[in-house]
Amino acid sequence: MSPIPFQFQIVATDGAARRGRIHTAHGVIDTPAFMPVGTAGTVKAMMPDAVAQTGAQIVLGNTYHLMLRPGAERVARLGGLHKFMNWPLPILTDSGGFQVMSLAKLRRIDERGVVFQSHIDGSSHELTPERSTEIQHLLDADITMCFDECTPFPVEEKAAAESMRLSMRWAERCRAAFKERPGYALFGIVQGSIYPDLRVESAEKLKSIGFDGYAIGGLAVGEGQETMLRMLDVTVPLLTENRPRYLMGVGKPDDLVSSVLRGIDMFDCVLPTRSGRTGQAFTRRGTVNLRNARHLDDPRPLDEMCSCPACRGFSRAYLHHLWRAEELLFHTLLTWHNLHYYQELMARLRQAITVGKLAEFVAGFREEQALGDIEPL
Ligand SMILES: [Zn+2]
Numbered sequence: 356m357s358p359i360p361f362q363f364q365i366v367a368t369d370g371a372a373r374r375g376r377i378h379t380a381h382g383v384i385d386t387p388a389f390m391p392v393g394t395a396g397t398v399k400a401m402m403p404d405a406v407a408q409t410g411a412q413i414v415l416g417n418t419y420h421l422m423l424r425p426g427a428e429r430v431a432r433l434g435g436l437h438k439f440m441n442w443p444l445p446i447l448t449d450s451g452g453f454q455v456m457s458l459a460k461l462r463r464i465d466e467r468g469v470v471f472q473s474h475i476d477g478s479s480h481e482l483t484p485e486r487s488t489e490i491q492h493l494l495d496a497d498i499t500m501c502f503d504e505c506t507p508f509p510v511e512e513k514a515a516a517e518s519m520r521l522s523m524r525w526a527e528r529c530r531a532a533f534k535e536r537p538g539y540a541l542f543g544i545v546q547g548s549i550y551p552d553l554r555v556e557s558a559e560k561l562k563s564i565g566f567d568g569y570a571i572g573g574l575a576v577g578e579g580q581e582t583m584l585r586m587l588d589v590t591v592p593l594l595t596e597n598r599p600r601y602l603m604g605v606g607k608p609d610d611l612v613s614s615v616l617r618g619i620d621m622f623d624c625v626l627p628t629r630s631g632r633t634g635q636a637f638t639r640r641g642t643v644n645l646r647n648a649r650h651l652d653d654p655r656p657l658d659e660m661c662s663c664p665a666c667r668g669f670s671r672a673y674l675h676h677l678w679r680a681e682e683l684l685f686h687t688l689l690t691w692h693n694l695h696y697y698q699e700l701m702a703r704l705r706q707a708i709t710v711g712k713l714a715e716f717v718a719g720f721r722e723e724q725a726l727g728d729i730e731p732l
Contacts, residue, residue: 359380359538360378361538362377365596365597366709367708372617372704375620377620379445379497379498379538379540380539381443381445382445384412385705387704388622391406391415391694391697392625393406393414394416395417395420399631399686399690400628401628401687403441406442409663409691409697411444412445416446417449418450418487418491419458421494422480423473423478427494436448436494447496448490448491448499450529451482452482452502452504456505464504466521468484468486484501484526487529488529492534497539498540498541498567499542501526501529501541501544501566502525503525503546503572504518506547508548509548509578512548515546515549519546519548523546523561526566540567541566542566542599543561543564543568543569545561545569545570545571545590547573547586548573555590555593566598567598568598571587571603572604575604580609584613587602587614587618599620602614605622608720608724612717612720627694632686636657636658637693638728639658639660640729641725641728643658645657645671645678646678653732654670654671655671656669658696661692661695661696664688703720704716
């Protein structure tokens with residue numbers, strides 16, 4: 356049997372929104388899709404089969420973290436990231452660019468790439484478009500992301516233009532370095548901060564190079580939802596229609612819904628998994644803060660309509676107790692619930708697109724979110 360080529364099928368549309376299927380070497384991803392973040396080869400506090408049980412069909416791995424620990428060559432020797440982390444389904448890896456600029460101590464950035472010191476042990480490393488692409492190949496990522504410069508925010512237009520053009524030159528080098536294999540893909544990343552002309556230039560440049568999918572980067576960095584959506588309105592219509600579109604690092608449930616309406620197919624965000632550390636749960640009726648003492652005596656589930664293990668088996672009082680007692684199970688239960696909520700939201704969006712009732716679904720979603728949490732007892 357010959358391997359399945361990387362492919363994106365659009366199954367249904369509703370306005371600008373698309374219901375699709377991405378075929379990769381490790382399986383199919385139904386879109387619009389949310390990708391849980393598995394930074395260091397694990398979605399924190401979750402067993403891989405539990406992640407799959409929430410409905411996730413793909414996870415994201417971080418090149419920066421994995422190259423420093425345990426090292427990309429080691430992962431490759433051990434059979435690749437799928438085997439290493441026991442996640443047989445598709446994996447997308449980021450390029451390392453974002454973390455290098457947000458976590459590491461930068462030593463040099465120039466045309467060639469970035470030299471930085473590890474935040475773990477201070478050791479010196481270099482990331483270039485070629486090395487980032489090689490690392491993602493070693494990890495065996497189904498979807499490789501172009502190495503780009505993470506433009507700071509806020510930024511003047513001139514500096515944003517220089518940064519974006521550097522990323523576009525790097526994108527050409529990633530394209531040249533990428534080893535084509537059936538079922539594997541390389542995505543380009545549109546940059547340009549909050550400047551429409553730069554977003555247009557970047558999208559056109561990437562299209563001329565040609566990628567298997569197109570990501571929109573450099574948003575959800577503090578510009579606010581209105582500006583972010585304005586940038587999508589400028590950028591999305593320019594992207595090749597029959598290629599997946601991925602909005603990086605986004606976001607809150609309403610951001611996902613608003614972006615799907617504009618034709619985005621893929622998302623990743625640490626919000627649902629990071630919440631174990633902040634006590635924040637996402638529900639149909641908005642966010643619930645489980646640190647709040649109002650839950651001390653509350654025997655009701657976090658969300659009575661939710662079928663996740665946290666809601667089926669435990670009370671708000673118990674979850675609140677786990678938080679106060681700093682118990683590890685809190686992280687597992689809250690992560691499970693939040694990922695379940697995000698995946699269910701994506702499934703409902705897909706269903707609404709399929710039957711051509713996205714507008715009604717979105718109206719209902721916003722109404723429910725606006726209700727806020729149930730009244731305290
Ligand atoms: Zn739940």
